[in-house]
Amino acid sequence: MIKFSDKQLKIPKMARPVYLATSGMSRFGRAFPTLRTEELCIEAFTAAADFIKMTPAELKQYIHTAYYGHFADHFGDQLLGEAVIHDRLGLDPLGTIGVKTGGATGGSTIWEAIKAVASGYSDCALAMGWERMDEVPTDEGNHLIACAADKDWETPLGHIYTGYYAVMAQRYWQIFGKAEDSFRKTMAEIAVKNRGYGRMNPYAHGGMKITVEDVINSPVVAYPLRVLDCCLMSVGAACGVVCDEKTAYELTDNPLRIWIGAGSHTLRVADRRDMKIPLLPNEEPGLYDDLGKRFPGGDRYPGFSSFLAARIASYYAYNMTGVVDPCEDLDVIELHDAFTISDIQSYEDVGLRPYGEGRDYIESGDGYHTNPKTGKPGRLPSNLSGGLIGCMHAVGATGLMQIAEIGYHIWNRWAEIHGDEKKWKKFGREKPKDWTDLQVKGAKRGLAISHAGVGSHVTATILMHPNHLLKED
């Protein structure tokens, strides 16, 4: 569709408030030759129980239905992997279902769990996601990922998903980045930022202390994207437990409110027809009338430079929660930084900056924990976990990791979760001597964007402290 009816643009309504009671994650790595997937899932679930001072057995008593996100069955050569994990978590005979939406699988999984609670079907639901990407050689892994493109029209072309994605980066780079060295430097700054934050995260496996020059001199994957511009390929698990109000306060005295919006767009970028830009609450009609003049070639929307699914997911989520200007109304965000350039594209899709001006979010210092220009807290820090570039991209777990990370800030427990020496040791990682507490002081509201491939599915999850809502229910 390129025109949307009022019915389609209706703001989603939840029949009752939904809360995130707890979250948990396993360690993430490129490979875990001595761990089965169930061990990682149990590690994540146990962490979620620990977080609210419960045993796993106690937490399980509350769960009524379970939603499992696991994108790539063929990586593990195991269909119905969800049933394996459900059994190993000892949750039979509860109702369960598997969810698969590519890179957005984690977000989509909790979308299902939230709807189950919002509707009254369940009072407490588990959303668990994982991915196992280490059990095939890398080139076969590339082929399997490329199977998420159109198998007749795209996959035979190189069997390499990056190729189908990077054409979007190229178009954005040339039209909106004007192929400028300064834009290339801004892309590199994102890699430096996110890999730097990853160093402070014991769960992460992509933390690095690097410079802009390191990024710009790293090997080319598909110009202008270089190795250090690209996300990780990971193994690991993450989960969240969502509840109605009564159950949430039985589990913890500090649950967070949670909402989610979801959007979609064509699997093939090729199929994207020109349309009017749907506006977010902080955008006025007419804002983009001269976009093509300011950026010649940039007048086709979403074209190859924007993600309609992210815009629509944000449209629903912002209007559900009363977010008008995300930079004003939110305190911390996690974006789907599959590539540095797609991170910039997302700034525009989710309304941090107008279309064409995404780079300013980084160049202004707004996206940092501490603004490098002023030394003061960043206006809206992003990807303090390290994101997909610096922390992990264990596909089915990614969206749930992002939500957990946003939660830790609002719960004001980021330092406890990430700073514990014993945890660094347990994960076989050395805590950096310059470890820094990245807690966003006073964080009350946050956003996590979970995004599939070239933008076929996107979810926008909003978390808020219940005492700091923007809108009455």
Add this chain to the structure above:
Amino acid sequence: MKSENDVGRVSVKNGRYKIKGKFHIIEPNTPIFDDNGKLCGITNPRDMTYIHSYGGEAIFFESLSKGKLMASRCDNPKCESKDSIFMPFRIYCPDCLRKNTVIDITDIAKKTAMIHSFIITERSGAFNTLKKPIKFINVEFKDVCTIFMGYLSVGEPKIGMRVLPIFQTKKPTYTIMDISWVPVGTPESELPEGFTL
């Protein structure tokens, strides 16, 4: 590679698939040991061939072998997308869901094809048969509402560059690989083996 006799082949007889040749090869599992010689896993070899229907898109792939580029057009007078031409080919209009009309856009492509975006990569996945570096290009055509993905066989891509379709007519694979693109003015002698303008 399998021998010519072993290659899995499929035909359709009376509405059913008939298969001939080898569709999977059995290899033994092998153990995976850690640094200390302790067992930690096993390999599970899989060599399989899928059987896949092109359905209503078969005409597109067959036409490539004849040097033709087929698109589809919505002709439903009641559809707001009437006259939209789709390339990639869509069997049904995404708006009214009525069957599209198959049309030949070879001439439109020859006269108007232009690079919308591109990427050059040395990377590929298993089973790739394209020569590296792969030059992915996205091609826009006049009056076509979508943008086709393909690969450039000659020259260096640039946004806005005019290109011509070339077709694997001599040894068709009946896949999307049977269409490629070259800059306007490329002599026939420079085309890859089996391709014609």
